[in-house]
Amino acid sequence: MSDDPTHAVFSVRRVQGLVRKEFRQVLRDPSNFAVAVILPALLLFLFGYGVSFDPRHYNVGLVVEQATPQSGSFTAALTNSPFFDATYARDRRVLEPALIAGDLHAIIVLPADFADQAYRSHSAPLQVIVDGSDPNTAILVQGYIELLWVNWLEQESLSRGGAMITPPVTIEHRVWFNQELASRNYLVPGSIAIILTLIGSLLTALVIAREWERGTMEALLATPVNIAELLIGKLAPYFLLGMGSMALSTVLAIVVFDIPLRGSPAILTLVSAVYMLTSLGQGLLISTLTRIQLVAAQVSILAAFLPAFYFSNFVFEGDSMPVALQWVSYLVPARYFVPSLQTIFLTGDVWPIILPNLAALSGIALVFFAITLLRTRTRLD
């Protein structure tokens, strides 16, 4: 046996050894499996089934002050609508307590002269009182009632055989890219970003802190291993883990949730890979700041996970945020990734959207890695 030590500056064997070790640990530790496989599935099912910003049933009260054929037909239209559960009364005051208690979202009042006023243009024959305590719901309810009213008018005029009322402009809604306006169509792609953030930042920062806590890092540093090998040894396994998790999520999204993938899988992979690197860079950076697992977890939740959740257009529209927060969002990598994902899934390979985002992601990744390299030392102090 030769005892002459080699002086290889960079050794593929060392990197292989580290990567193999890391994979063994990942496979052996059920918590890693949970983060890489169970968590994505859970998130997808949660956002796919559990969370929805779509219309649901609204409770409305209908006050018919005087029954006429017209009011009867409007009542029928309301009852048949899939969006409303109606409660009926002859007097508004009967329903008001229910509105105040929050049991009703709105009250529709058909006044006594409803039949007379109904067909006159420029008139407002019916009164709508909406519970404004939840503005989003209020606007939705109002919109649906208006729609119901316009539809009813059209049908009435048709049945009365004439172009009695022809609105000067007709609005025809057509939704592109997400025809059903199903929120899961953009929530599911968005949750892929959350999953990659968790694997890249949280898991990576945790496993490095764990090595410090258990003293294995000190032993590693006393071997001929250098910074580059050490970093690659950590990056490669978690990069692959993240990409595997991404693939799993995509398949689930397409097969289980019927989300279209209109862009090409290659572009999806490319964009995800760049985001994964950004996320890993962030995780490594966090691991240079702390050697304690608990702190690493807290920092990565605060610095990576929550911003990715809030500032990425995933759930909250960036455009409706205060300007200051919009500026903050430019620092959050997920902000560039989620819109790209939504575009690739729902629209296709739209280069004017994808390219700038890709450039921004690469830039952030480079900055993270540069700081990490500068800060990492193969010393204990």
Place this chain on the structure above:
Amino acid sequence: MTDPLISVAGLGKSFRVGDVPALQNLTFDVHAGEVTGLVGPDGAGKTTLLRLLAGLLDRDAGAVRVCGLDPRNSAQRLHAVLSYMPQKFGLYEDLTVMENLSLYADLREVSGKSRTERFETLLEFTNLHPFTDRLAGALSGGMKQKLGLACSLIRKPRLLLLDEPSVGVDPISRRELWHMVQGLVDDGIGVIWSTAYLDEAELCPRVLVLSEGQKIFDGTPQAMTEPLTGRTFHLTGMKAGRRRALDDLLASPDVIDGVIEGKNLRLVIREGGDSDTLLEAFANTKLVPVRPRFEDAFMDRLGGARTSRSPFRASPDLAKSDRDASIRADKLTKTFGDFVAARDISFEVARGEIYGLIGPNGAGKSTTFKMLCGLLKPTSGHASIAGFDLGQSPSEARGRLGYMAQKFSLYGDLSVRQNLDFFAGVYGLTAEQRGATIRQMISTFDLNELINQNAGTIPLGHRQRLALACAVMHRPNVLFLDEPTSGVDPRTRREFWSHINALADSGTTIIVTTHFMEEAEYCDRVGLIYEGNMIAEGSPAALKAAAGDPGMTLENAFIQLVSASHRDGAAA
């Protein structure tokens, strides 16, 4: 003589500006082909020195050459020829023995045929062959250290740095480790072995003794112990009251150091001290000269044991009261699945007695200990504390015991005072008692200077003191100490035992586990547990007699008895 493997001149290191330097103006050489013992009290700078030599820390001052390289700017090249085993060796506990070896073989680029051969040699060397598929986390403390050593030896280094490799390792494994390292030295490797066990230091051909970051001795252990010739004695023939007598003797200006050794007291007399007058107080005793040990010399260099009397001595209230403080274990058995961790363990400890539980790693000592203090429910059998059965009246029993865990079990993020406050509250001390008790603990354990520091950041010796303070604050009838002085230097250990002795004399019953056979000598009786069975019980002298030679050390008796039991087990 060839060039030294390590040469250090004027080395200095401070961690924070303004703090006492961790290392000051150190100058020494280390040569290939011998074990250099690095000895010093807790906090002396041993670990810092090893990390500096391994290039894991940078120095502030001085010059260092290790294997002809400067660790500051040639760390990677240095790591190719040096192996360093940190205190808590970086084994991956979720990987198997073989996987750990493979990782280090990859990191040191050992491949092909030489790799297979090397694995074979190392597994042979460490007796780990039967365990290659076992997770490192499931190995005993001794086996972990052997695996750690094997990982450091994947490529034969020129220099091996071992940071307290024998802490928490039983005497048998300790001896095996020592023999392994001896084999390496014969191959020409230079080894630095840092240790808190002074009997190990005595085996080294050369020792480097550090204290508060400074070198206080550099040479052969013989050169260190020789000046003490004629000053070390056994005080024999004492009937009772050894602990009290030791306290009195330590108060004498002529006595530098003293410990209990079975029935005798071992004393170190001051240079030019008058040994004859010492005997006057004790009838029918005599002083028998004994060969000085390294530990005697070490204590002499450090200025001796602390001579202040433990304030626990002055607790006549407890000594007079005749409260029950007995411990009974009746056929305690604990099984985990098919594995019998403890089988039919029975013994009794009387009030004021100190009882030691000893045994190899994984023998069932901790299991027995935990069943006795109610942390683990026995599968069968009973345990009682002060007459209360732990199974039937657990809270009465537990209220009468104090427990000091092996691992630091205080709140590291709370200050020393906050920890004391918290435990005073937990033990139900009334508001009036609380203030007085805490004040007493602070002065007894000399915690005043650190009172506002976080418990996690104070030195190990002080942490142990604080842990003991928290365990005895409510004046328990029975005190459980799980390896209380593991890794603590001899001076702190003596101080610790002055309190334990005083507590015992004032009627507190004490059960202590230890790997440290000299510490077991301080006990009135010891129980030796091996493979779940109590294989021997009695006074240290009785164990030595059972092992066949009353003159042997307790450590040798331990090894003898365990090997005999192992042979019987194999024969049966």
